[in-house]
Amino acid sequence: MKVTQISSFIENRPGRLHAACAALAAKGVNIHTLSLADTREFGILRLIVADPAAAKAALEGAGYIAKFTDVVAVEVPDDAGGLSRILAHVDAAGLNIEYMYAFSTTVGEHAIVIIRFTDADRAVAELQQRGVNVIEPVKLLAQ
Amino acid sequence: MMLRENWNDVGQGFHPVSAPDYLPTAQLHELQLRRLKAIVARAYENVPLFRERMDERGLTPASIESLADLAKLPFTIKTDLRDTYPFGLFASPMSEVVRLHASSGTTGKPIVVAYTQEDLQVWASAMLRTFASAGIHRGDIVQNAYGYGLFTGGLGAHYGLEAIGATVVPTSGGNSDRQIMLMRDFGVTGISCTPSYFLHLIERAQELGVDLRELPLRVGVFGAEPWSDGMRERIEEGAGIKAYDIYGLSEITGPGVGAECSAQNGLHIFEDHFYPEIINPETLEVLPDGEEGELVLTTLSKRAMPMIRYRTRDITRIITEPCSCGRTIRRIDRIRRRSDDMFIIRGVNVFPSQIETALLAVEGTLPHYRIILTRSKGLDQMGVEVEVSAELFSDQVRAMEELHHRLAHSIERITGIRAGLRLVEPHTIPRSEGKARRVWDERNS
The missing domain is CATH 3.30.300.30 (ANL, C-terminal domain)
Structure with a gap:
């Protein structure tokens, strides 16, 4: 049920993000969702793509670091308080969130958030047990 | 100083193997000259590169009649070891070579050094004298966290510690958490490693909630890299130990060329085996004791790979004042810089x-x-x-x-x-x- 995220180290200087995206484009990798965490000196690019192995090869071929991390795609009811209710379950299960970002499109009637938990396996089990809908990669990426 | 029965107690005489540290100067010079003549003859007869350079200068082993005649001999430099890689400077047949070590070789081919059985005994005795200078003795439990392997640090320290009768814990480098656990659980009293690695251990111990100052650890023997007096203070305060500087290089033997004594004021060179000169690195002239210049070393007893006037690139001076510890062998200042890359x-x-x-x-x-x-x-x-x-x-x-x-x-x-x-x-x-x-x-x- 986990989703494979690609992350990469990007120096905070003009052209570096473009060059990374160009490397992916050249290999026909379509980016489903992107998040860029930035500091003064560098950024960490995180991507959800249909073919993580191809994305990793494309980035590494262009001299970038590419690392796989397991993240969890969680369905969020698209109404006021939807995300809050999900996070209440996360708290109740004692799960630790490292970071999260919104998936760019909805799946059916629902919004999706991508969450990097400290322990992805435990997060999937706990959330499912509490009736939270964890989206399978196949469904997430079949857009 | 008299050799006493109870040399195992700190401050009560010295270990018998350390006796040359205290030789009367005239006797030391006589020993050095006898060994110098023999090593020059050995290198001349067995190492083509050295023989060529001697012949070019019209020199033969008979040209050495006094210690001052050493200044006539050609220098050996690091490139000579690379150019003759791997075995070109060996003076012993491989059947007598019982150990090889090599540098990490950041520039491609490593530097290879060789030891006969006698060379290893001399090396162990020099390391024994090194640890004895730092007050380590039988009964001490010493953790040896220098890397074991091709690097001379690990095995060099190991055999010296065993020779002195200490209990060796051969942890080699790395795995800091286990180093700290063993240090505490074994009641380790001495450690040998690089000073920067020990600083790292001090910090890691703090993170783990282990206060090194409360352990039996009392002495550290640190070398293989230049370190400052500031680092010494941080180590001594952070771990509650005495920290001693040692000196050595693989080309000469490895660690064990020189060591600080209880005075912690310069490193005594074990000059009955490793003869020091200080030269002006530009003019190559020999400088009088007391003047700063490049340290040049000649191995007086190395059999497998004699080094004649090896330019260390380390900048220091020979200290002329007698040492308060009573040793008669000369001291050099701590090495703070090298002539090439600083x-x-x-x-x-x-x-x-x-x-x-x-x-x-x-x-x-x-x-x-x-x-x-x-x-x-x-x-x-x-x-x-x-x-x-x-x-x-x-x-x-x-x-x-x-x-x-x-x-x-x-x-x-x-x-x-x-x-x-x-x-x-x-x-x-x-x-x-x-x-x-x-x-x-x-x-x-």
Whole structure:
């Protein structure tokens, strides 16, 4: 049920993000969702793509670091308080969130958030047990 | 000083093997001359490169009639070892060579050194005298965290410790948490490793809630890299121990060429085996004792690989005053710089090797890096760029910021200079052919 995220180290200087995206484009990798965490000196690019192995090869071929991390795609009811209710379950299960970002499109009637938990396996089990809908990669990426 | 029965007690006489440390000078000179004549003859007869250079100068072993005649002999330099790689400078047939060591070889081919059975005995005795100088004795439990293997540090220290009768814990380098656990559980009283690694252990112990000052640990024997008096203070205060500097290099034997005594004021050279000269590195003239210059060493008893007038590139001076410890063998000042790769920033001598050590201390692997020196508003700045490798990278900002902080802190701890550290993408630092270029000095451009 986990989703494979690609992350990469990007120096905070003009052209570096473009060059990374160009490397992916050249290999026909379509980016489903992107998040860029930035500091003064560098950024960490995180991507959800249909073919993580191809994305990793494309980035590494262009001299970038590419690392796989397991993240969890969680369905969020698209109404006021939807995300809050999900996070209440996360708290109740004692799960630790490292970071999260919104998936760019909805799946059916629902919004999706991508969450990097400290322990992805435990997060999937706990959330499912509490009736939270964890989206399978196949469904997430079949857009 | 009299040899006493109870040499095992600190401050109560000396170990019998340390006797040459206290030889009357005339007797020492006689021994040195006898050994010098024999080693020059051995090298002349067995090492073609040395023989050629002697012949060019019209010299034969008979040209050595006094210790001062050493100055007539040709120098040996590091390139000679590379040019004759691997076995070209050996003076013994392989059937008599019982051990090989080699440098890490940052420039391609490593430096290879060889030992006969007798050479290993001399080396162990020199290391025994090294540890004895630091007050280590039978009954001590000594953790040896120098790397074991091709590097001379681990095995060199190991055999010296066994010879003195201490209990050796051969942990080799790395796995800091286990080092600290064993140090505590075994009641370790002495440690030998590089000073930067021990600083790292002090910090790691603090993180683990272990106070080294409360353990039986009382003495550390540190070498293999230049370290400052400031580092000594931090080590002695941080761990509640006495920290002794030792000196050596693989080309001569490994560790065990010289060592500090209880006076901690210069390193005694075991000059009955390793004869020191100080030269002006430009004119190559021999300088009188007391003057600063490049240390040149001649192995007086090495059989497998005699080194005649080996230029160490280390800058120091021979201390002329007698030492308060009673040893008669001469001392050199602590090595603070080398003649080839050092740079000075804000009046502080810094070696690229120190930056290397600082980076290594953080993750245990050496990332690609470069040092950029700039001048801004009249003030020198040291910038260090470190390439982020797949091993160093994390998808979490916090982890990357912690890495940045640990690297910067480690550099400041070891050099005393606050560096502007930048994490950069892989393959962005220019690679050079041959020896890696580490320093970009842009202060005058």
